[in-house]
Each structure stands twice: as C-alpha cells, then as structure tokens.
Amino acid sequence: MSAPLVSARNLTVRFATQKGPVDAVRGVSFDLGREKIGIVGESGSGKSTVGRALMRLLPRSATVAADRLVVCDTDVLAADEKIMRRIRGRRIGLIMQDPKYSLNPVVPVGLQIAETFRLHSPAHAGARAAREATLALLRQVRIHDPERVAGLYPHQISGGMGQRVMIAMVLAGGPEVLIADEPTSALDVTVRMEVLSLLDELVARKGLGLLFISHDLNLVRRFCDRVLIMYAGRVVEALKASEIDHAKHPYTQGLLASLPLIRQPREILPTLVRDPAWRESA
Amino acid sequence: MIAVRDLVVRFDRKGAPAVAGVSFAIEKGETFGLVGESGCGKSTVLRAIAGLVPGHSGDVLLDGRPVPARRDRAFYSRVQMVFQDPYGSLHPRQTIAAQLAEPLRNLGLNGGPARVDRALETVGLDPAFRWRFPHELSGGQRQRVAIARALIVEPEVLLLDEPTSALDVSVQAEILNLLTELRRRRGLTYLLVSHDLAVISHMCGELAVMQRGRILERLDVERLRAGTVEHPYSAELLAASEAYGELRPA
Numbered sequence: 211m212s213a214p215l216v217s218a219r220n221l222t223v224r225f226a227t228q229k230g231p232v233d234a235v236r237g238v239s240f241d242l243g244r245e246k247i248g249i250v251g252e253s254g255s256g257k258s259t260v261g262r263a264l265m266r267l268l269p270r271s272a273t274v275a276a277d278r279l280v281v282c283d284t285d286v287l288a289a290d291e292k293i294m295r296r297i298r299g300r301r302i303g304l305i306m307q308d309p310k311y312s313l314n315p316v317v318p319v320g321l322q323i324a325e326t327f328r329l330h331s332p333a334h335a336g337a338r339a340a341r342e343a344t345l346a347l348l349r350q351v352r353i354h355d356p357e358r359v360a361g362l363y364p365h366q367i368s369g370g371m372g373q374r375v376m377i378a379m380v381l382a383g384g385p386e387v388l389i390a391d392e393p394t395s396a397l398d399v400t401v402r403m404e405v406l407s408l409l410d411e412l413v414a415r416k417g418l419g420l421l422f423i424s425h426d427l428n429l430v431r432r433f434c435d436r437v438l439i440m441y442a443g444r445v446v447e448a449l450k451a452s453e454i455d456h457a458k459h460p461y462t463q464g465l466l467a468s469l470p471l472i473r474q475p476r477e478i479l480p481t482l483v484r485d486p487a488w489r490e491s492a
Numbered sequence: 493m494i495a496v497r498d499l500v501v502r503f504d505r506k507g508a509p510a511v512a513g514v515s516f517a518i519e520k521g522e523t524f525g526l527v528g529e530s531g532c533g534k535s536t537v538l539r540a541i542a543g544l545v546p547g548h549s550g551d552v553l554l555d556g557r558p559v560p561a562r563r564d565r566a567f568y569s570r571v572q573m574v575f576q577d578p579y580g581s582l583h584p585r586q587t588i589a590a591q592l593a594e595p596l597r598n599l600g601l602n603g604g605p606a607r608v609d610r611a612l613e614t615v616g617l618d619p620a621f622r623w624r625f626p627h628e629l630s631g632g633q634r635q636r637v638a639i640a641r642a643l644i645v646e647p648e649v650l651l652l653d654e655p656t657s658a659l660d661v662s663v664q665a666e667i668l669n670l671l672t673e674l675r676r677r678r679g680l681t682y683l684l685v686s687h688d689l690a691v692i693s694h695m696c697g698e699l700a701v702m703q704r705g706r707i708l709e710r711l712d713v714e715r716l717r718a719g720t721v722e723h724p725y726s727a728e729l730l731a732a733s734e735a736y737g738e739l740r741p742a
Contacts, residue, residue, distance in 0.1 A: 295560060399733050468664070473719070
C-alpha cells in the first residue's frame with residue numbers, strides 16, 4: 211500500500227474569540243488514499259474547518275496543531291507560505307459550495323480557468339496553450355460546446371454549469387487531492403446527479419483522493435467509500451459507507467432516523483436527544 | 493378552505509410568466525404540497541396568495557369567496573405565512589416579544605404579554621425567550637419563533653415556504669413534528685412549498701409537481717410513495733431524489 215495522500219493525526223483547531231478560545235476541531239485522525247471519504251456533520255461540527263486546515267486556509271485567529279498533518283508528502287504544519295502556495299491548487303484543490311460566489315463576476319469563465327492553468331503550469335504556458343487547455347478542461351467536465359461557454363460570464367450560466375466550471379478550474383492545477391465542501395448543496399436534485407457523477411468519474415479516472423464534506427448523510431453514504439461522522443469537533447464514528455445502516459454511535463443512528471423518507475411514512479419523526487457525553491468520548 | 497383559480501404572475505412583460513395558470517383547492521385540515529426545482533414558480537404562488545406579489549391575475553378563494561386584491565385584515569387574520577430563512581425573517585434588533593406582538597397590533601387584536609407567552613409555549617419555547625433577540629437563538633429556535641408569530645393571530649391557514657430547508661436534519665425533524673402536531677391540535681390547513689420530496693411525502697396528503705410556472709401533475713401522496721407518478725419530469729425528480737446509488741460504477 212502506498213503512502214496516503216493525506217494523513218492527519220490528532221488534528222486540533224482552536225479559534226481565539228472574544229469569549230475565549232473555542233476548539234472547533236478536537237483530535238481528528240484519518241488517512242485519505244485514492245478514495246472518496248465523506249465527512250458528515252451538522253452546522254458547527256467542524257467539518258469544513260478540517261478541510262480548510264489541510265490547505266492552511268484558516269484565518270489568523272485559528273491555531274492548528276496536530277501530531278501529524280501531511281498532505282501530498284508535505285508537512286503542512288512546518289511548511290512556510292511559499293511552500294503552501296506551491297501545494298494549493300497544484301497538489302490539493304478546493305471545490306466550494308456556491309459557484310455564484312466563488313467565480314469572479316466580471317471575467318468570462320474561460321479566462322478564469324486559463325488564469326488558473328497558467329498560474330500552475332510549470333513551463334509558464336502561453337495564452338494559446340492556456341486557451342487550448344481551457345477548452346480541454348471544459349470538455350472534461352462534460353461541457354459540449356466549450357468555445358461558447360468559455361466566453362460567458364458567470365451570471366450567464368446555470369448553477370450546475372457554474373459548478374462544472376469550478377471543477378474545471380480546480381482540475382487546471384492538476385491536483386491529486388480534491389476537497390469538495392458541500393459541492394452540490396446549492397444545486398437542484400436533478401442537476402446534483404450530473405455534478406456527482408462527473409466528480410465520481412474524474413476521481414476514478416485520474417486516481418484522485420476526494421474529501422467530500424457534506425451535511426447530507428444519505429448522499430454521502432451512496433457516493434463515498436468511507437464516512438467520518440463529526441460531532442462537536444470530534445469524529446464520533448468512522449465506517450464504510452456500505453455499513454452506515456449498522457452504525458453504532460447513537461448520534462449517527464439519530465441522524466439517520468430523523469430523515470424523512472419518501473416511501474416510508476411515519477407520523478412523527480424521531481428526534482435527537484443530545485447526550486453531553488458525545489462531546490467527550492470518541 | 494383555500495383555493496387558487498387560474499393564477500398568473502408576470503414579472504416581465506415580455507418574458508414567460510413566472511406562474512402560468514395554476515389552480516388547486518385545499519380542504520380544511522389538509523396539507524397540500526407544491527414541489528419543484530429553483531425557478532419553477534412554487535414560492536411565487538405562495539407569495540401571490542399572501543398578497544406579496546403585485547399585479548397577479550386569477551382568483552384566490554377563501555371558503556369559496558374571492559379575497560380582495562389588496563389583502564385586508566380579515567384575510568391576514570385567517571391566513572399567515574412562515575418564510576424559509578429564520579435568519580432573514582426576524583428583525584435583528586427587536587426582542588422576540590416585540591415581534592410576536594406586531595401581528596396582533598397590525599390586525600387590531602388584543603395583545604398582552606399573556607398571549608405572547610402562550611404563543612411561545614405553543615411552539616415549545618419557554619416564556620423567558622420573550623426578552624431575547626434573534627441572534628441569541630439557534631436556527632431551530634428562530635423558526636419556532638417565526639411559527640409562533642404566524643400562529644399568534646390564530647389563523648386557519650398557514651403558508652409554509654421551505655420552512656426547514658435552512659435547518660440541520662435533526663432540527664428539521666423537530667420543526668416538522670411541531671407542524672404536524674399543531675395541525676392536528678388546531679385543525680390547521682397547510683400549503684407547503686418545498687424542493688424536498690421526502691419532506692413533501694412526510695407532510696402532505698396531496699401534492700402538485702411544478703415546472704416553468706405550471707402544474708405538471710397532481711398526485712395523492714400514496715402514488716408518490718409507490719413511485720407511480722405519470723409525468724416524465726415527476727419521475728425524473730423522484731429518481732434523482734432517491735437514487736444517488738445509481739452513480740456508483742458497477
């Protein structure tokens with residue numbers, strides 16, 4: 211077995227706030243290989259903070275500590291900003307939730323992809339090479355008329371197409387690890403399918419590692435290979451996606467039970483009774 | 493109880509109407525669902541009924557009688573709305589008590605602290621919440637306040653616009669349970685707009701699937717649950733909602 215793409219041991223993120231320190235992530239450990247790992251949790255569980263910590267994209271008020279935090283052979287805790295800039299985009303890419311807010315509204319999407327490509331290309335690609343790469347990237351994300359789409363501004367494209375453009379832009383750096391933070395939460399269900407199957411295909415074909423951050427347990431169990439369940443900054447349970455139905459932790463069980471189901475009507479939905487002990491015992 | 497007939501809403505004189513001739517009727521005590529994707533016009537139907545969209549055509553009927561174009565106190569004392577985003581729908585600088593008292597004042601009803609306390613208790617909040625501000629409340633607590641604000645005038649119909657889609661699933665379950673219980677206890681009639689078929693299936697007896705401003709198909713919930721929808725778009729929506737599993741390469 212080759213070395214994991216991401217290896218985190220006892221990762222802790224503490225934010226300094228006016229009311230004193232807050233531990234957003236507490237002792238999280240996992241290895242990501244060429245696979246899809248889902249991190250599932252509710253608002254404030256720390257799932258996005260884990261993703262940001264891997265790229266060191268946290269604000270100054272955050273202190274990151276870990277026994278080990280290695281991303282693509284680089285010790286993220288020891289790396290200086292210059293090294294981090296070489297890793298971000300080129301080795302590890304981030305797909306965010308809403309393309310509306312992540313794309314530059316006054317630049318055509320093709321130019322935004324080309325800019326990313328040129329920034330990361332080792333041999334300082336010229337405008338023509340960047341243009342060709344952009345069209346190829348757009349084709350990779352299943353945009354069938356890339357010449358036309360490349361000239362459009364973000365407000366002229368739909369949410370699903372915007373997310374595919376975002377994915378093309380992230381692929382432009384040729385990363386081995388993708389962090390996708392709620393990449394389909396802003397999309398309609400029928401569009402969500404397209405984006406997920408695209409991500410699935412790219413991860414399989416290029417042999418990437420994917421960290422899929424989501425609040426949607428049902429989506430993650432179908433899409434990912436393994437799932438980490440986070441609660442109050444801790445991973446309370448880690449299991450194979452196929453074994454979620456046999457989850458042991460009461461929080462995981464409670465989350466599953468509280469979901470309304472199309473085909474299984476229940477008069478009253480079971481609700482979570484949060485046990486303070488969940489915060490402490492892993 | 494409440495019905496719409498040939499409702500048409502146009503935001504743009506030249507373009508396609510946002511709502512293009514929608515009709516349905518809801519019996520007292522029932523929950524009717526409107527489901528569809530972004531831009532299908534489902535929320536606009538709700539807002540038009542509430543009188544929040546100027547210049548719609550068609551009728552909104554309450555007990556078979558058309559309501560006035562400019563909705564009056566009599567209408568709002570019987571029909572109230574709960575909005576999607578509990579972060580945006582409460583005034584950030586007013587206490588909960590002030591916000592709960594406002595609809596009473598608007599409708600010229602007798603207020604008083606007792607009624608505010610009762611409304612809070614109805615939605616499962618301690619009366620002590622009356623002195624708090626929205627930023628001191630969680631998302632679920634805010635949505636409870638929004639429901640309390642709608643219920644304080646003792647309406648018969650609630651228009652629910654994606655009432656749980658901004659909430660975590662465990663909180664969603666609590667709010668859906670609260671709505672179910674309130675409907676049963678008070679005989680309320682709900683019109684529920686959602687993009688989530690599971691929420692619609694859980695709450696509604698009957699539903700309509702909307703696309704591009706039109707109702708494509710009306711179904712009772714048994715047919716949705718059995719998967720025997722007729723329109724291809726309804727089938728696509730159902731498949732997409734259920735079948736992330738099909739993505740996995742064999």
